Amino acid sequence: MSVLFDESLKSIELIFKYFGMYLDRTILNTAEHVIKFRSLHIINFLWLNTETIAEILWIIQGALHGRSLIKLTSIAPCINLCILANIKSLSLFLNDDKVKKLFKQLRNVENNINIGDEVVKKKIVAEGKKHLRAVIKALIIINAVTVMLFSVTPILFIGLEYKKSGQIKLVLPFRVYPFNPYDIKYWPFLYMHQIWSASLVSIQIAGTDGLFYTCCTSICTQFRLLQNDIETIIPERNFDENVFQEMLKKLAVRHDGIMQSIIQLESIYAKSTLFNFVSSTFLICLSGFNTTALGDIGYMVAFLSFLLMSLMQIFLLCLYGDMIMTSSMEVSNAVYNSKWYTVNAKAAKHLYVVQMRAQKLSKLTAYGYADVNLTSFTRILSSACSYFALLKTMERPTQA
Template identity: 45%
Template sequence: MDTQSALNNVLKKLNFIYLVLGLSYDSANATRKAKLKQHFIYVLNFFWLNSDVLGAIWWFVNGALNGKSFVQLTYVAPCVTFSLFANIRAYTLIHYEAYVSELINSLRSLEEVENARKRTMERDEIIVKDVKFLNAVINISNILNFGLIATFFMSPLILIVVKYLKTNQWDLLLPFLIIYPFDSHDIRYWPFVYLHQLWSESIVVLNICSTDYLLYICCVFIRIQFRLLQYDFTRIVGKASVDFDNEAFTRELVKLVKWHQELIRLSAILDTVYAKSTLFNFVASSILLCLTGFNVMAMEDKTLACTFLVFLSASLLQIFFVCFFGDLLMKSSTDVSYAIYESKWYLANSSAENNLHIVQIRAQKPCKLTAFGFADVNLRSFMSILSTAWSYFALLKTLYNPNKA
């Protein structure tokens, strides 16, 4: 892999998706015409998606008032929740586009500084290993997201064919239960409504995965910078006390401290961009996992059950990866403290030792992503979400009576 442009190579994976969604991670370098075009596409997709979301909410309210089964109501609820989360996630990038652009350009600057340094096998290995892992995660997520879209697209068509073979009658079905101001099952409108729902589903999935991918990319490249910083800190002191050059040490320490402060600043910007939407993600994930798991258990139709099993897998992986990359960022920032401890600080003079100790104490305070300050984004939070979802699911399963549903 060419380490000279690792960040840009990964960001290229987002270009087409962001173009289709009307989003941007580099608005500072975009022309006014490009920004207008981008915002027009975003607004168009926003109204396209939310016309279906409003119809689904109305179906849910109308169904609850008119005695629809509990299983049917829980069929709609996860989809509406997922759609609302997609809206919030996409709006995050629009609202904080200046911060996002600053973050990306700062990471590019740090990468340029790194590329100007003397190349070593250890430094290159740090970059290549993390970037390969990031690419693998994105590729796996792409496959799962495509499978989610394809599953919701194909399952109604399969059910239509199966019912026709059993009853010799066409029963036109749609991927989602949505009320329209016309008969959506009329053959004159059905194909257009079907395609409309398919693109709405695509917008939801792409909004979430594209903004999540940007989060993963930022976390990994900040982590890479932290690991390179650790590499330099472990080698900041010479081989023996008689060789110690206090002046050279001070210059190097100042450079590393400024580098450390910049990474702390970038981590804070990343948290500012994602904190609010992550809070909704944490709250919604427990509900999504609970209701989707319930759908898989309660639905008699195996095709629909398989559809929601894919949905459950996608939801589970989405929140897992968010927590996983947040955990990576947190751990890499605190590892700076261990790197200083592993340096040959005992060979330096007392003044240098004190300066290193100050940096070490600061590094013990982790840089982290938060759910708007209510929780840290790490693997411990992921376990809490699973625990909460399981509690809700167990309660729902206990209260559910299939004879009354």
């Protein structure tokens, strides 16, 4: 049987290499290794955060000089996403040892699958890989489209203005500098700086989320394989209690390994998930507000893609958390669906112990403040809609 985790990991490793992270490689604290494997990450980190600092300073300066609410909120989602990208990538960078430990745990669980029908196993694994490929493909496409729209929109505006008036009026994707950025001496560099900064944000969020989806898919697939093995642990005839005890012991070890993987995954992502939950409320609210409030059709389309990206990002995060909760609970149902009623009292008692243990819910949380599931997604949407209504109320007096 092909290994789901390793095959799926290959599809996102290239994303991480673009911003200078090597997930599955041991990096020593030597000058040679730091220069070879860390320098690109450090350069990209500094590159992105010069833009982030400029955006924050622009917001502060704008608030002090009485800029309109629409202008201020047009930059706020960008700041939010930049900070989110930083936190997500740093959560992996600072937990490098935990990431490698998680990889080892997931591989160990997969390598210990030595019972059950091979045809059924291959079918379950194939379904997991198919679903994951579709999600990562959609993730890459929507992030690429969003970056492209923000990159191309200024060029379109320059072209339309030249056609209309015969003059070249330089435009940038984001107006965030305290000096005049439209001087031809600075504009080309600043334009490329903003495009690559936007690309870094997209790559970092897509990469860290893609790894999260890969780990969750591997865990959910292992739960499904475990359920199948538990359901078929008791044969139709010729029940051998010694063989049964040995198989049950192996299944219990696998179950424990899967749950340990969930604990390890949460320890890596818990803090960034908490910020993701909080920031997504404002991202969805502000992106929706900018889509409806900005007068330029080009920027409206760009912020609409921004809104769709934000919705998709938090929805998938909650969806995969929900899938882990659901698949962990179904292990208990698998015990009930086995032929427990055909065995002796001692064997049935062992199955009952497994069932009781499986009823202890395995889940991911946002640093303990909220469960990562679809219920949390609806709460985020509800809060975003409330803040959106408040912003629209504040906008009307300003326009009046």
